[in-house]
Amino acid sequence: MSKALVYLDNNATTGLAPEVLEAMLPFLKDQYGNPSSMYRFAGTAQEALNKARSQVAALLGAQPEEIVFTSCGTESDATAVYSALRARPEKKHFITTRVEHPAVLSLGQYLEKQGYTVTFLGVDNKGRISLDEFQRALNKETALVSMMYANNETGNIHPVEQVGALCREHGVPFHVDAVQAVGKIALNMAALPIDYLALSGHKLHAPKGIGALYVRRGAPFRPFLRGGHQERGRRAGTEAVPNVVALGAACALAAQHIEDENTTVRALRDELQKRLLAAIPESVVNGDPENRLPNTLNISFKYVEGEAILLMLDQLGICASSGSACTSGSLEPSHVLRAMGVPFTYAHGSIRFSLSRYTTRQEIDFVAESLPKVIDRLRAISPYRNLPDDAAPGDCAACSCSCSNG
């Protein structure tokens, strides 16, 4: 068991589904025609594009002509944001959140330098935005609101339906970065008040290098890449046919399995959470347990540092990620956890497990058995964890007593 890979980092990227590989292979081999060409050989590629577009649209409850293929989630986000802003150049206010993925967060910071007023909405200690604060931020100058559907680190699901409704009321376009949500929770664009929605293939068992942007019919659009007439002039550049086909197949599979995400995957995640909290003292779940993606568990362990935990898990073949400073390449812990006000005593020791429909019970068992030993080992050498032997049991009892009183 310890030799096999236990991959619990599906919010970072996912493995290619075998059916997806099967679907894309012909277009990597014999079917290399350019969909823009006139002969029948290229017609196969064109048909494949059409089919994929319908598959993506079906998963989202959208119309095929509302789907634009891009190279990744980041490109989809940038395309949407610039489309909306350029359509109303006189308006100079942009609203987003402090917990966005860098794809949008960095755009916000950049726009600030370009003379925009940018509101970065805060979150409470569970990572929830406040609709009141949002409503107060909206004004006549607001050109666009961009909010993630679900947070990549905590899995928190934001109230995009309510936010979208408020945007409609004020006539403000609304973009949603749904990279983490698509394929994990059911979406119906026909009913949701959302104008733009970004998704990424490699988060739902398609390969890297493919994304899509939903653009509601009638929403303003300006191409991000100019050039040929591909994607009806909305995204120039020869279509990455194998990747587009793969995204279509992955979306069709996701639609079939969306129920599993919310039953099987959720049950495994809940079990992992329950067992870790029970086995490891001074551990807390980050985020909003009531309103979270079914596959994500963000959990913090006091007195230990995330990178050290990850490397010890790596020795066991377990893949996860951390919001600690040491893993981010910067010296600050995760901007999401800090925005939530997670105490520094916990932020440095945060670990994210993200499951997929391929996660097995055996894998969860293995992690639930292994992680407590890893934490024990690191706590044993941590200077913040050295209660005198005789004092320890008494202290703990008194502590839990005082906690329940408070």
Added chain:
Amino acid sequence: MWEYTDAVREHFLNPRNAGEMKDADAVGEVGSLACGDALKLFLKIQDGRIVDASFQTFGCASAIASSSALTEMIKGKSLEEALALTNRDIAEFLGGLPKEKMHCSVMGQEALEAAIRSYRGEPPRPHSHEGRLVCKCFGVTEEQIIKAIRENNLSTVEEVTNYTKAGGGCGDCLEEIKHILEDTLADKAMNGAGGSPLPPGMRDLRAPKTPPAAPLSNIQRMQRVMTVLDELIRPRLQQDGGDIELLDIDGKTVSVALKGMCGSCPSSRLTLEGFVQQTLQEQVEPGIMVREAAS
């Protein structure tokens, strides 16, 4: 993914001399939970020679490996020999550290120095909150930056950040680090590369010895609160069979948990407001508020 050498991996996975030493002759502590790494070094000293060493470390793999390496390197050395070790020696012992992780080796060297100073009864090197603070996010002083530049022949601001963390947070002090770097390099060129101590008076030129009572930065406040808790408040509570734990500091609000007898004591509110908060207000800053964290 960091590229760690085999030696770093080995010392991380199988750390040497890990754990508390109950009968240590000297203890040196650097870092804090807030910064993301901390090292407590224990030494057993006989006839001016380090006969045993152990450590406790909170931090990433390279922090743990640097601590482990340090204890192996100093065992058997005289205090003078040990003090001659630099952070570069620690990094070299491990076959090198990623440049972003060099501050882990600096932490080792600082803990060693702190331990030996306390053993000799010398006052601890000025705490970072007493020197002129350059990086407010990580509490790094001008003195620490100059030392890192001199000992490691640093030549760019980015290197200074990698070795000291200074400038790695909000980035407001990057410009200042650039000036310190330029001054130090110019000074080094004049005085040779011997890493001589700062010429007398040089600090006075740039920073008055007694800076105006500026508002505390978060890191300064954090460090003072921790010191006052450890030195004044906890010993008093422990006399009564209680204890207190610091959970978080958010601005001027200090969150704590009362433990032991204090946790179940009916007058715990009195303890918090009358004793803990008052002591912190007197010793740290008048505006400090203490609240008991509900968990």
